[in-house]
Amino acid sequence: MAASQPFNKQTAYWGVSWEEAYGYPQARRVGNEIHVSGQFNHDEEGNLVAPAPLNADGKPSDFSSMGEQMRVSYDNISKLLALYGATMQDVVEETLYVLDMDAAFAVVGKVRKAAYGTERPQCASNIIGVSRLAQRPQLIEIVCKAVIGARDI
Incomplete structure (x- = not known):
């Protein structure tokens, strides 16, 4: 199932079980x-x-799978933004929550630059070490805010 907007154009969902269980959209x-x-x-x-x-x-x-998990996380963000006609270049702020800071720093520069398609992504970025994430085999989670048209400014 692809990311979609089944209820209205303001919210987006993946249609995964934890959206219903937790009660939230993937983007708004x-x-x-x-x-x-x-x-x-x-x-x-x-x-x-x-x-x-x-x-x-x-x-x-x-x-060791931190880089691949990070790449998939950014891909998911990109797919959600596309529902609103936005791209990664519209992202103005992000926060990465990671289980291991050393593993994250070993790959974050390369993965971020690829995700944003530039050597100098133009968004504020935070990285925070945490003790646990929602899924036990999960090493990273990324939250962000985009402003439609920010890439044009």
């Missing part, structure tokens, strides 16, 4: 702003892509 447009909920490493069917292996305590034991 307010005026020219698009607020994107935390995106992570799932495909359009809700399956995790490059999930981290878990140890006996149910915690990630290997962070």
Whole structure:
């Protein structure tokens, strides 16, 4: 299932189970702003892509899939923005929540530059280390805000 706007043009959904369980849209447009909920490493069917292996305590034991998870997260953001006619160049602020800061810093520059299509992405960026994310094999989640037309300014 692709990202869609089944209820109105202001909100977007993937149609995955956790939207109903938690009760939220993946993105919401307010005026020219698009607020994107935390995106992570799932495909359009809700399956995790490059999930981290878990140890006996149910915690990630290997962070080598950080780059692939990050790439998929940015791809998901891009697909949601496209529903509103926006692109990654319209993103003005992002926050990356990561389980391992060293693993994130090892790949974030290359992945971000590819996602934004430029050596100098023009958005404010924050990276925050956290102890747990929604899905146990998840290493990263990205939240952002875009302003339609920001790429033209």
